[in-house]
Amino acid sequence: MTKSEKDFEELMQKLEEITTKLETDKLNLDESVKLFEEGMQISKECNEKLEDAEKRITMLIRTNDEIKEENFVPEG
Amino acid sequence: MCQKIGTKVIAYGSIQVYEKDGVYQLYCKSMKEDGIGDLYTAYEELKRKLSLEGLFDEKHKKKIPFMPKVIGVLTSNTGAVIRDIINISTRRNPNVYIRLFPVPVQGEGAGVKIAEAIEFMNEQKLADVLIIGRGGGSLEDLWPFNEEIVARAIYDSEIPIISAVGHETDFTIADFVADLRAPTPSAAAELAVTNIEDLKYTINLYKNRLKMALHKKTEVMRLRFEKCMNAGCYKDPYKMINDYYILIDRRLKSLENSVVQKLKDSKIRGAKAITKLDTLSPLKTLTRGYSIVQSEGRVISRVKDLKKGDIVDLHFSDGSAKAEIK
Structure with missing residues (x-):
């Protein structure tokens, strides 16, 4: 698993934790605002990660232990 | 229905006994050629063997990553399978990254090629999840996915593998070993690719929940504040x-x-x-004709306080005068 997609799952988990904490824990205003800001920041990061990726459809071509990657468009 | 003598067939029907002669009769309702009889036996034997070895055990199943960055697909580069996978994947995530490694999916040597491809993808770490599959077909067509070499390659793969072989009703050995079995190649794409819209919706839900939670907290505090301010x-x-x-x-x-x-x-x-x-004022008395005698500032009220030659002050109501005692 590459790093960034693990990050995304971790971020989503963190978002869930923070949201539940803000909803259920007895916190003072400062703590609440801090959690809120953290949560909003993470949700922003998640959205950015989703937009960040670039569409790529490729085909690997292997010749003599060398590997080439070409764009692939399916027939039909 | 005409079958040549010596053809293996699968017949469906009922058996009855003609008691008088002790003859069994098969009332055949349908019949199909059973050229695959041997393959089927081989399939059952391999399935039993690998099952005993524990290759199908749940504990070996790897989790399919939540947001795979690269989706490796091992299938033919022609035909509907790769097209379906690309269509479904891009519909769910317009920014998906699919890496197709073309492999033959039927015929002699296909199994070896598939196994090699799995190993290669692993060695080079070319994907976060692998979909291996092909469209529907006969048991012979699907055979590479029933080969031991493929089963072992799937088992040894570090990259989680989704198998998508044939139709919903076709079960191959590959399906049993794979970390996840998809009923069709399209379904495999759905399992591998997270729907971005769903994710965005979920993220939005969290955002709303955060806003609501903070609003609720501040509202409580605002009420408390207002109560104070109303004092x-x-x-x-x-x-x-x-x-x-x-x-x-x-x-x-x-x-x-x-x-x-x-x-x-x-x-x-x-x-x-x-x-x-x-x-009480003496002045009134003075006006009636009395006067006050003073000597050296003292009031003289008795005659024995005076001697000859003393100079005294006489105070009248309208003034004073001096007198000498003789």
Whole structure:
């Protein structure tokens, strides 16, 4: 698993934790605002990660232990 | 229905006994050629063997990553399978990254090629999840996915593998070993690719929940604050000062009143004293013809206090004069 997609799952988990904490824990205003800001920041990061990726459809071509990657468009 | 003698067939029907002759008769309702009889036996044997070895055990199944960055697909580069996978994947995530490694999916040697491809993808770490599959077909067509070499390659793969072989009803050995079995290649794409819209919706839900939670907290605090602010001291902060002003005014007034009263009292007392003084005053007596004799500032009230030659002051009502005692 590459790093960034693990990050995304971790971020989503963190978002869930923070949201539940803000909803259920007895916190003072400062703590609440801090959690809120953290949560909003993470949700922003998640959205950015989703937009960040670039569409790529490729085909690997292997010749003599060398590997080439070409764009692939399916027939039909 | 005409079958050549020696053809293996699968017949479906009922058996009845003709008791008189002890003859069994098969009333065949349908019949199909069973060219795959041997393959089927091989399939069952391999399945049993690998199952006993534990290759199908749940504990070996790897989790399919939540957001795979690269989706590796091992299938033919022609035909509907790769097209379906690309269509479904891009529909769910327009920014998906699919890496197709073309492999033959039927015929002699296909199994070896598939196994090699799995190993290669692993060695080079070319994907975060692998979909291996092909479209529907006969048991012979699907055979590479029933080969031991493929089963072992799937088992040894570090990259989680989704198998998508044939139709929903086709079960291959690959399906049993794979970390996840998809009923069709399209379904495999759905399992591998997270729907971005769903994710965005989920993220949005979290955002709304965060907003609601904070709003609820601040609302409670706002109510508490308002309750405090409704207290008189905050609502009309000048009231207290004004109250003091009124008090000061009142005190001042009463002070003034008492001073005036005291003044009045004093005047009355003074007038009384004056009247009293007036009645006691020697001046009145003086006007009646008496006079006061003083010598060296002292009032002389007896004659024995005087001697000859003393100069005395005589005080009358309208003035004084000096006299010598003889």
